[in-house]
Amino acid sequence: MAHQIEVERLSKHYQVHEKEPGLAGSLRAFFARKYRVVKAVEAVSFNIDAGEMVGFLGPNGAGKTTTLKVLSGLLYPTSGRANVLGFTPHRRQNEYLKQFTLVMGQKQQLMWDLPPMETFLVNQAIYEVPRADFQAILKELDDLLELGPLLKKQVRKLSLGERMKCELAAALLHRPKVLFLDEPTIGLDVTMQARIRDFIAEYNRRHGATVILTSHYMADVTALCDRIIVIDKGRLLYDGNFRALIERVAPYKVLKLQFEQQPDLSALAQFGAVARADGLTAVLHVPRAHAADTAARLLSQIEVDDINFEEPAVEDIVRQVFAGKVDGLSPEVESA
């Protein structure tokens, strides 16, 4: 097998029925159901190698979660092929189920009314983890996530962040080779997000696990993934290096300027495109290649109080990709 995860022209269509609101709508739906096919995933192809960390980006309903569910064997694909670790996911063989994990930020596997340790022990038995290994893995997870005091508390009494830490631990007790993480940081505060992020990076570094991550928080993706796959309306829009995408969509750096007195706008324009200028501040887009000498020239010609270079906001870039404003993104080329 060439790649650890292979996805070839994978499609998943759902049939949903529609109902007008209200009683009349209910009656109409009862006698003549209107069906509509939703193409959640449409002919998506990509390959992922062992140890890679890949970010799935896309707006709500783009097909990210559906793709992960197909790869986890929860959903039967409508057409196309998926292969993970040499297994066909939807056949759900035990040997396959023992080698990956799916963490869903909005779904839980921990038993609500019992302490997390109870679920851990059941997982140990079900995944057939030898006792010594279990102790070692639990200790490692405890070191990284500081689970200690949480393990004996009822799950329903844990905070969201505490619960997520325990969910992650429960999902990793069988030391999976492949991690599908669907919004693992959703609803968490910034500090906890960073904790989870560091943990995922550390886990990948230590065990060489392959990670596919979806997140609405761009920071998760920028911190963890060199490679991103952008999906929208079920279709693959981009697959490749994150930096390369940024440089392509935004071949400029953002130069933020602070002045002591109102600057001459026309004078500013010769250094780059003026994105914003109000009163004593201005924002310029300066071509990447000439960023440093442009700044030097500018400083020598204009009185500046403060000067600052920034990368373009990732959110803006991704929004441009979604909006179809970026031409010539041909994903098939890079994933072939």
Next chain:
Amino acid sequence: MARKYLALMRLSWGLSLEYRAEGFIWLMTNLFNVIMLLVWLSISQAGPVNGFSSADFVAYYMIGLIVRQLTAAWSSWELSFAISEGRLSPQLLRPIHPIHQEITVNWSEKVLRMILLLPIVVAVLILTPGVSLHVTPASLLAFAISVAGAWAIYFLADYCVGILAFWTTQATAFSNVLYGLKIVLGGILAPIQMFPPAIQSLLEWLPFKYMLAFSSEIALGQATGERLLFGLAAQWAWVLALWLLMRGLWRLGIRSYGAVGA
């Protein structure tokens, strides 16, 4: 597998203890057995009905109470909600069929209920004059096998009903139908011997009698010899058939699982 079951049992037992009050409340649903017993007692005051004396009715309904508790199953509710709300997903990710967790939940509930119920039933059987039970090593063994079979039939039939939730959101309506059939045709409303002979012979071939009445008949010494062997064979044939049905339905159903929710 034994180790996996032990771990699941531990978990289920923990849940049962957590929800023990609920277990005791469910025990109250057995009042129906007691009411039917009182009805038949008043009818049999004038003399035996179809060979059943008052003491026989007491024995029949008391044993029936135990069998009913040991064979109760309700996993269709849990399963159909899990399917329609997408909560089945975490269970499908584990390398063990979700039915096994339901089985252990079912068993551990029984332990609690038996602790409460057994002393009452034993006391009633001892204190009622004229009660005679058929107790030999062979009949005890046959009783145990029949209770296991009764449990398996009802549990599997109920689980099949739960599986229907892969296609319909109204699956639990069917579980009420199944429960109703067990009450009427399984020997709770009346012992099978109270039905017309034609119905009785039809019931020999249907699964409902083997969900309950058959075990009571063994305990009362009404099913012996060839009758006993035919009953056990028919019962376990139904177990096998329902097991195959469950596996087939599951395999089909899982294809249309939507794994709804994020």
